[in-house]
Amino acid sequence: MxxxxxxxxxxxxxxxxxxxxxxxxxxxxxxxxxxxxxxxxxxxxxxxxxxxxxxxxxxxxxxxxxxxxxxxxxxxxxxxxxxxxxxxxxxxxxxxxxxxxxxDRILNIHPALLPAFPGLAAQGQAAGYGVTIAGATVHFVDEKMDNGPIVIQAAVPAFPDDDAQSLGGRIMSLEHRIYPQALHWLATGRLSLHGRKTRLAPASVAPADIQDVMPCLVSPALETGF
The missing domain is CATH 3.40.50.170 (Formyl transferase, N-terminal domain)
Known part of the structure; x- marks a missing residue:
């Protein structure tokens, strides 16, 4: 199915x-x-x-x-x-x-580690603020901007000389992995909502190798194929 x-x-x-x-x-x-x-x-x-x-x-x-x-x-x-x-x-x-x-059937991806830097130009906001860790968030959509329960987040290094473009490129490389993964979890019925918290049902799927991208942290972990 x-x-x-x-x-x-x-x-x-x-x-x-x-x-x-x-x-x-x-x-x-x-x-x-x-x-x-x-x-x-x-x-x-x-x-x-x-x-x-x-x-x-x-x-x-x-x-x-x-x-x-x-x-x-x-x-x-x-x-x-x-x-x-x-x-x-x-x-x-x-x-x-x-x-x-x-x-509970609408997903969005935002190029920041929510709840930090919601709204437009999040990459530039993060770079301008001088963060040392940035990232992306897949979340369920509710009536407020970038507010719904979080499904998965990916964190990447941010450097003092970063701008919106350089930091955004680093973030995007992981957006392209975590978004299909989150959609697959939704499609296979493995996500459930408990207030603001999203729970992922376990499955016997091998973890993916994420270090081929860059030093990063993804949680919950990516699975094989993503």
Missing amino acids: TLPVAVLVSGSGSNLQAIIDRIEDGVLAARITAVVSNKADAYALTRAHTHGIPAVVLPHAAFPDRAAYDAALLAAVRDSGAEAVVLAGFMRLLGADFVAAYR
Whole structure:
């Protein structure tokens, strides 16, 4: 069984590509029913077309207000047959009705170790603050920005001469591994929520080798194939 998911995008879609790659490798138990973008020029749409995935453009400027846009977005996701939603660089907050419709079935990735540095330009915020450890977080989505329960985090070194670009590149190399992993856990029913805490059911899966990337820490641990 595979989980049908819709992926919401606004930009290049590198995390979308990482998910597509793991699906095509046969290790991620999901299938993408639609890629939906609020920007017509998002390169993520090209990635979808390349892999034969249905793509939908819903420019938010074409709608009179947020409620109307969210209603159209929800209709597009439902019409695709998706049972879960993945935000892959989608630069809009989801409304309460959308979140309610897919409660505990929406994942997002943020390029910081939440709850530190929520919101935009997190890599630059972290570099400017002078942190020595930075990273990425996959979390469930609720009605607040970058607020839902955490699924998995990856930590990488941050250096005094880092800027948003250099630190962001280091973080992204692990984003592309932890996001497909988190989606696989959701797709295989291994995640459960207990208040703010996410529990991962054990499985007899060998751990992945993460030291091929850089010195890093990932928790819960990545599994083989991710």
